[in-house]
Amino acid sequence: MIRVLVWNEFQHEKTKDAVKAIYPNGIHNTIADFLRCDDIEVRTATLDDENCGITKEILDETDVIIWWGHMAHKKVPDEVAALVRDAVNSGMGAIFLHSAHHSKPFKLLMGTPCSLTWRESSDSELVWVTDPSHPITQGIDRAIELPHEETYGEPFSIPNPDKVLFIGGYSGGEVFRSGCLFQRGNGQIFYFQPGHESFPTYHIPEVQTVIRNAVRFLAPRYRADILCPHVRKWGDPQGYVR
Amino acid sequence: MIRVLVWNEFQHEKTKDAVKAIYPNGIHNTIADFLRCDDIEVRTATLDDENCGITKEILDETDVIIWWGHMAHKKVPDEVAALVRDAVNSGMGAIFLHSAHHSKPFKLLMGTPCSLTWRESSDSELVWVTDPSHPITQGIDRAIELPHEETYGEPFSIPNPDKVLFIGGYSGGEVFRSGCLFQRGNGQIFYFQPGHESFPTYHIPEVQTVIRNAVRFLAPRYRADILCPHVRKWGDPQGYVR
Amino acid sequence: MIRVLVWNEFQHEKTKDAVKAIYPNGIHNTIADFLRCDDIEVRTATLDDENCGITKEILDETDVIIWWGHMAHKKVPDEVAALVRDAVNSGMGAIFLHSAHHSKPFKLLMGTPCSLTWRESSDSELVWVTDPSHPITQGIDRAIELPHEETYGEPFSIPNPDKVLFIGGYSGGEVFRSGCLFQRGNGQIFYFQPGHESFPTYHIPEVQTVIRNAVRFLAPRYRADILCPHVRKWGDPQGYVR
């Protein structure tokens, strides 16, 4: 079983009727519901939980974390963000969705501002597959059609991704690297742009397929202590002498 | 002085009045004319020249080659394509424009089919800068506006570029990695998508700026024999023993 | 079942007693023997087979090809090398071993000379793991010890690998990127340096583990026609109009 933890700041859904209408139980529960299946088990956590619902013990039991946040990034304590960064480096997979590009854990893992250009608009978006052979793009045709999505634009100040899997194009003209893979330490990270809270993006089957594919791709193959990610069963902690 | 060789198959301009109206002396002479300046000297060569106007001696005296081809890729002899590949590996810079994605030298350097999706359309294109700090994007605002351009679409079957500098978005919906850098051996390669023969793309100042920037960026820093690119002033061709 | 084709030029083993003593049935059969297991089935082919034992039909039924060659690279017809390149681009995995860095298919896929520095020596080698989290390095401690191996040295004129998994260090002082991953089209390529014909390298359990891991990692996830690697179930071959 792949053990997923869906983290959602869960603020918009409580305060805006329009968002609540789309995600009555919160974005986290929508994601949890479509992910649960024979090989995936899901827990959720939110900003208002104690310590954001995140401890080292919980992350040790998590194969892939999914993170959604937008208006309350600053309310996540630095210590919680560092726990997530450290767990990824030790081997936990991480999916950062939409506005989580500005979340503390993502920025800690990237080392860059992760800024972008944005517009709230009525744009439609085509999210194009750039690598049709990758496990994360399987089951997706040439593009995912999103009737409405918040417009994101380049430049996106991230390190050069290990691989760009999707590029989005908006009816307003902008383009965006919408699906990016990064490795940090032993862990794999996938940034996926679709998912503004005002639109029912996570109810779209192709979006669900990509997230499910990503969970399976990111599930850790190997996990080791962050402080000594290199020490395996080698004898001498000071190294090796021939 | 940076020594540039502009190569153009020079077929459309001879046979189609509409193309001849845009580039009366051929695409190669338009490019040569806007490039010539205090630090850049330019020669041209075309398909109908003897041996395509390319010999090892000519390439040895070329710092950056610019390649435009479309309908006659197959008429370029394999030996000529191999000469270009070898010169790049020894340190010559190379700019492949538009439909040169399917030219023999580019495909030899990439090792992939370099296929893409395309449509002849009346699309407009915005060519977005993804790295505003790179020397090749200097002088360009957030995007270059092309009133009309042939539509290219992903997936573009190239190896993972060392760096994507531009992503194009078309009014018809497609997106494309329009500016890509690759290193092969000692040489740097820049693929740049704008430039369908039916549109006056190479008369647009921003397009000229990008090509001029690229010439200066790609001009070789170091040049060595392709067969032994690693041998510098080291003594023993069999290697080194400590 | 993963379908593997082990290709070996099979020349040294016929002409040199010292090599025959190490690999009495040829390097290909040694590799085939240790690979065969519940999820891997293996065929072999050699230079002296008709058309090198390679046709499009055979490659279509191959998930991963393993290539060993040294003294007879030039005897492989260009058409055979192109078949291998095209199959990799369509999605077949490929493992190039040791002196196959100079084989025709590898050079076609890389686009570079793939040269290196070498010495025949009595060097020992430590092949160090640089990414302990990767599926290909699982089961390997910090380094593989090779009592004797031909010395390879940098610079190795390959494109920037997608990932370096192993770096070798020799008792004579040289270092070498001994395990490199590349994607070309839909296919994954792994270059692995150990395996000079004069030493019993392929009898070493850790070397066998790496090759077995690589077979499982490279087995194709998706396979499509080389000429149109981007066309999946999309309708219009001319592209898509929104």
Place this chain on the structure above:
Amino acid sequence: MIRVLVWNEFQHEKTKDAVKAIYPNGIHNTIADFLRCDDIEVRTATLDDENCGITKEILDETDVIIWWGHMAHKKVPDEVAALVRDAVNSGMGAIFLHSAHHSKPFKLLMGTPCSLTWRESSDSELVWVTDPSHPITQGIDRAIELPHEETYGEPFSIPNPDKVLFIGGYSGGEVFRSGCLFQRGNGQIFYFQPGHESFPTYHIPEVQTVIRNAVRFLAPRYRADILCPHVRKWGDPQGYVR
């Protein structure tokens, strides 16, 4: 003029006679002395200066920072490390030397633990050039010979570098990615491994050549505010509508 700031924690040189004998005025002054020339001007700063000698104003006037630290990484305030990270993202170049792999600014920029294996030894090291065409390796033969250097070993838990320029091999058997390039935001970063305080490494001409080359390569081409690295002269901060 390229404006360089050499930062050194400057602790070993005050407390250990053996180190003081090698660098009587501190490592920073040795580096400053060999760097100063017609196109490079140099200032220095150390841990014991007020605020470590680092303010936003000073960094705004710095093209390339060079960082050496070892025993006192933790004494650098988090705010100072964040200033350096932000300046790099806005376009400042940064060279991290030797044990600065564990410095706070480097770790912030990488997002990984940046751990490695190490031994204090009497090892000699050969630092091999892996890309002889790169500006940073010009003037260096196939390898730099270091009679004595602290032994560093893989795995080095850094993100996949944009380019590996040097790989070190030690007489004790270890190998290490000794010269690595990374881009973060608008800034370029070079990690260079030689330079243990107990050995006169920075007195070796080839080591000085590499650092001087790196200063010239990293000097910023473009500089912009970290919070909006994408905003150039575009009009609307909310983005662009076609």
